Amino acid sequence: MSEISKSDLPYLPHTEKDRQEMLQAIGVSNFEELVKHIPKEIRVKDLQLAPSLSEIEVREKISALAAKNTPASRQASFLGGGSYRRYTPAALESIVSRSEFATAYTPYQPEVSQGTLQTIYEFQTAICLLTGMDVANASLYDGPTACAEAALMSCRLTNRQNIYVANSLNPEYKKVTQTYAQSCGLNFKTLDTVEGFLSPKEIQIDDQAACVIVQYSNFFGILEDLEAIGKAVKAKGAMLVVLTEPISLGLLTPPGEFSADIVIGDAQPCGNFLSFGGPSAGYLACRKDYVRQLPGRICGMTVDSEGKRAYTLTLQTREQHIRRAKATSNICTNQALNALSMLVYLVLMGPIGLKQLSEISVRRAHYLKDELTKIPGVKLSFVRPFFNEFVIETTKPATLVLQQLQKKGVLGGIAISADYPQLEKAFLVSVTEMNSIADLQKYADALQQVMSDTQGDMLTPRSSKAATANLAK
Secondary structure (H helix, E strand, O other): OOOOOOHHOOOOOHHHHHHHHHHHHHOOOOOOHHOOOOOOOOOOOOOOOOOOHHHHHHHHHHHHHHHOOHHHHHHEOOOOOOOOOOOOHHHHHHHOOOHHHOOOOOOOOOOOHHHHHHHHHHHHHHHHHOOOOOEOOOOOHHHHHHHHHHHHHHHHHHHEEEEEOOOOHHHHHHHHHHHHHHHOOOOOEEEOOOOOOHHHHOOOOOOEEEEEEEEEEEOOOOOOOOHHHHHHHHHOOOOEEEEEEEHHHHOOOOHHOOOOOEEEEEEEOOOOHHHHOOOEEEEEEEEEHHHHHOOOOOEEEEOOOOOOOEEEEOOOEHHHHHHHHHOOOOOOOOOOOHHHHHHHHHHHHHHHHHHHHHHHHHHHHHHHHHHHHOOOEEEEEEOEOOEEEEEEEOOOOOOHHHEEEEEEEEEEOOEOOOOHHOOOOOEEOOOOOOOEEEEEEEEHHHHHHHHHHOOOOOOOOOOOOOOOOOOOO
């Protein structure tokens, strides 16, 4: 202990000598040199701890710093675009916090892992029931990687090289899929969605099209016409890949009842917290004919030597099973705990609960749309049927409007101009069951005040108690 100075404890377990050896190993002489590429104006300035602070004092200091952050749960949040604030039942937290489930990995020893394997099997079953498909895998990292894997899967099945993606697909999914495609020497192409949705007339694909990937409802919240899209895609011999939002499938017709070949999505809305963007789990379901090209793991049900029901991994064509380049995927794990959260959520909600939840989200979203578009200078960007998300445009830049709304305690939505430059003054608004009637009115009043301030008109905030009476039922 003689070489440990007073300044080394209790915040860092390393001695000064340890730190110097690490700095030397990476080729820098001091810590400042290590972080010099980070602009000083964006570095954390408050996290300076005196060497003499006790553990209690350190906790108080860190807690005070953390209190500066205002989570979505303490604001009227209308953020969406792939990650949603939805209610997580208390029973779910109790179940998934059990130590038996505390893993993100799939067990390889079925004789000692029947419980976990059964939950995976039930997850696959729930996904099939939800999407209307025949078979599902044991989950993937998240929705975007599931999208990329579905694209690669379609290329293997069709022996074609061109991947077509609707421009109305979530930008994060597009970027991940494009990265995968480029790495595999495949062609990534985008289909225009001028009016916010993929029109069958805009599906200009060639004879080398492996698939067309479309979102239902799409990134702008619009409900795509899967039946018409499917016919146009199949006419070229390509596969239809559909990205879904799982909660919406409690109300919408599942893609499997149309002509979807592969259905993908993200488990986040179902029992998984926002958690600063992760972790989550992706799901991928397909027709039975395609099961041998399904990436990742699949859990099957069989009987053991005594004739008792048993669960085990099956059809494992993966890289750690010595297939290497011939493996269907290099996904190295599934998200078992997050997938379990989705399973428990779906079981607790049931078909009726999911339908009711979807109806609440839709009803409140359409009510909010009506209230916002009554405000001078605000309009709906795309006049099309939508689920629980919609895009509005204002006469001012979206970033400015959203900043002013945040000052009033409203997270008004997501500016989308970074991915859609033509929509500089537009932003995506999402509504879930967590947005109370009071939240909807707070948003409408706050936006009216913001528009009034920016236009120089002093308007009186509206009262709509009568209009919200039906929503409160």
